[in-house]
Amino acid sequence: MRKMAKKTYDLLFKLLLIGDSGVGKTCILFRFSDDAFTSTFISTIGIDFKIKTIELRGKKIKLQIWDTAGQERFHTITTSYYRGAMGIMLVYDITNEKSFENIVKWLRNIDEHANEDVEKMILGNKKDMADKRVVSTERGMAIAREHGIRFMETSAKENLNISQAFNELAEAILDKTPGRDSQEAPDRVLVDRKVDRGGSVASRCC
Numbered sequence: 047m048r049k050m051a052k053k054t055y056d057l058l059f060k061l062l063l064i065g066d067s068g069v070g071k072t073c074i075l076f077r078f079s080d081d082a083f084t085s086t087f088i089s090t091i092g093i094d095f096k097i098k099t100i101e102l103r104g105k106k107i108k109l110q111i112w113d114t115a116g117q118e119r120f121h122t123i124t125t126s127y128y129r130g131a132m133g134i135m136l137v138y139d140i141t142n143e144k145s146f147e148n149i150v151k152w153l154r155n156i157d158e159h160a161n162e163d164v165e166k167m168i169l170g171n172k173k174d175m176a177d178k179r180v181v182s183t184e185r186g187m188a189i190a191r192e193h194g195i196r197f198m199e200t201s202a203k204e205n206l207n208i209s210q211a212f213n214e215l216a217e218a219i220l221d222k223t224p225g226r227d228s229q230e231a232p233d234r235v236l237v238d239r240k241v242d243r244g245g246s247v248a249s250r251c252c
Contacts, residue, residue, distance in 0.1 A: 055099055055108040059219050060130050061212070062112045064152050065137035066145040070171040073202035074137065075113045078212050083203050100216060107216055128159035133215045137169045140186075140199065141178040146170075149189060165218040167196040169211055174201040 063071040072094075076082050079096040095112045112127055128134070136152045138145040149168060156166065170186040183199055190197030196214060200207045 055106040057105060057220070057223060058108045058110060059132050059216055060110045060112070061133045061135065061215065062114060062127060062131040063135050063137060064114050064155070065135075066139070066142070066148050067115065069137045069139040069142065069145050070202050071113050071137050074135075074169070074171060074200060074208060074211075075111055077202040077205055077208045079111070081205070083205075098212075100213065102213065102216055102220055105220070107220070109212065109216060111212075126159075128156065128164075129161065131160055131164055132219045133165040133167070134160060135167050135169055135211065135215065137171050138181065138186075139172050140170045140181045141172055141175050143180050146181040146185070146189075153193060163222070165215055166193070167198065167211060167215050170197070170199040172201060172203075173199045173206055174204045 075096055079098045097110055099106055099108045136149055138149055168190045187197050198207045198211045
């Protein structure tokens with residue numbers, strides 16, 4: 047009977063969602079964890095998290111995904127969560143210029159508070175609201191290229207690139223996790239690439 051207590055996953059990755067209030071961090075998290083969407087979320091107060099287990103390269107990976115509050119008054123609470131994060135998603139809203147401009151500020155927060163080797167990805171969310179877009183895909187790709195990190199445009203509402211974003215970030219963490227199967231390394235060379243899923247572009251930077 048003791049076998050029933052066997053650990054149900056091989057690796058645990060802690061991820062963090064950061065970005066301005068209202069950009070859709072909670073919607074992204076709920077779409078990924080519960081495959082649900084609602085536009086009536088109240089702002090996250092402080093911090094919340096969800097667990098989801100995925101399978102990558104034959105390994106069960108438990109993702110512990112922390113959803114942080116975007117409001118300035120919660121920053122002292124949320125910055126303490128940067129330290130243990132293995133992957134961080136910086137989210138902006140393609141219909142909100144200010145949220146995009148603040149990505150630079152969030153990147154500075156990562157530099158100040160997170161581990162040096164943390165994997166990062168920028169997400170331009172609300173891709174479904176094309177008629178209200180003010181931030182072009184090219185500008186999103188340019189800032190990601192400038193900082194040498196991954197980029198995708200997503201829609202929590204239409205479930206565009208949500209799973210792909212989490213899987214790609216988890217793969218990047220797996221690539222440098224000690225104890226992984228070294229035989230898998232040769233085909234994991236990071237190159238610029240484009241993934242066309244539902245008309246959205248994802249670039250992966252070295």
